[in-house]
Amino acid sequence: MESLEDEDRKIDYLKGGVEMILVLMGPPGCGKGTQAKKLEAKLGIPQLSTGDMLRIAVKNGTEVGRKAKKYMEEGQLVPDEIIIDVMRERLVQKDCNKGFILDGFPRTVPQGEALNKLLDEVGKKITDVINIDVADQEVIERISGRRQCVKCGATYHIVFSPSKGDHCDKCDGDVVQRGDDKEETVKERLSVYRKQTAPLIFFYRELGLLKEIEGIGDIEEIFSRICSLIKKDECCGKAS
Numbered sequence: 698m699e700s701l702e703d704e705d706r707k708i709d710y711l712k713g714g715v716e717m718i719l720v721l722m723g724p725p726g727c728g729k730g731t732q733a734k735k736l737e738a739k740l741g742i743p744q745l746s747t748g749d750m751l752r753i754a755v756k757n758g759t760e761v762g763r764k765a766k767k768y769m770e771e772g773q774l775v776p777d778e779i780i781i782d783v784m785r786e787r788l789v790q791k792d793c794n795k796g797f798i799l800d801g802f803p804r805t806v807p808q809g810e811a812l813n814k815l816l817d818e819v820g821k822k823i824t825d826v827i828n829i830d831v832a833d834q835e836v837i838e839r840i841s842g843r844r845q846c847v848k849c850g851a852t853y854h855i856v857f858s859p860s861k862g863d864h865c866d867k868c869d870g871d872v873v874q875r876g877d878d879k880e881e882t883v884k885e886r887l888s889v890y891r892k893q894t895a896p897l898i899f900f901y902r903e904l905g906l907l908k909e910i911e912g913i914g915d916i917e918e919i920f921s922r923i924c925s926l927i928k929k930d931e932c933c934g935k936a937s
């Protein structure tokens with residue numbers, strides 16, 4: 698076990714300019730968004746969630762949002778070329794220059810290939826791909842209980858972390874179930890995941906980048922599993 702001091706040294710190391718590019722993978726509802734946010738806070742590099750970016754685009758009625766809306770509502774993937782264009786612009790923004798955490802991208806093998814190409818063009822490389830594994834039945838229970846504030850985006854769960862009433866504890870906005878979190882749509886999203894996204898597990902295993910963890914347990918426990926996996930890497934080795 699490494700100490701908290703080791704962890705702090707790692708964070709200092711990142712602050713000193715070392716780049717870390719993490720890809721978080723796993724079925725919808727495996728907790729990658731929650732873990733990505735915790736990694737963002739710890740490592741000081743941004744979480745890039747394509748799902749969040751698309752939801753904002755839909756809300757703002759942008760061209761990307763108009764194109765993405767129907768796919769999202771049906772639990773289907775938005776076409777690769779749309780997502781790749783969004784990411785091509787996002788990855789070169791200034792806040793990404795010390796690295797970033799990808800949450801929900803890539804989601805198909807062509808997206809994985811496009812990401813490698815985009816990174817190659819700017820002389821960067823993926824540090825780790827972390828696959829969080831959770832069984833389908835558990836995913837269905839977790840997602841169908843999920844609720845979100847329409848105003849500030851805060852997330853709740855009717856069993857694990859309920860809001861105090863029908864309104865958001867933070868901003869008093871309405872707390873509702875996302876259309877694509879309804880049970881039928883979740884089942885469709887899972888089937889899309891198994892068919893279109895799971896092949897990326899083999900893609901990254903072949904590239905020697907894949908690390909796998911069990912996604913069952915409490916949030917902190919899973920977070921420390923992730924940290925111990927990425928800690929073994931060159932990031933911490935070089936820092937010591």
Ligand code: AMP
Nearest residue numbers: 747748768769773774775780801802804
């Ligand atoms: P998420 O919040 O990551 O579960 O994403 C919500 C929805 O956004 C997905 O069900 C897809 O319709 C769409 N989406 C998000 N990321 C991608 C991606 N990388 N490729 C295609 N569609 C995506």
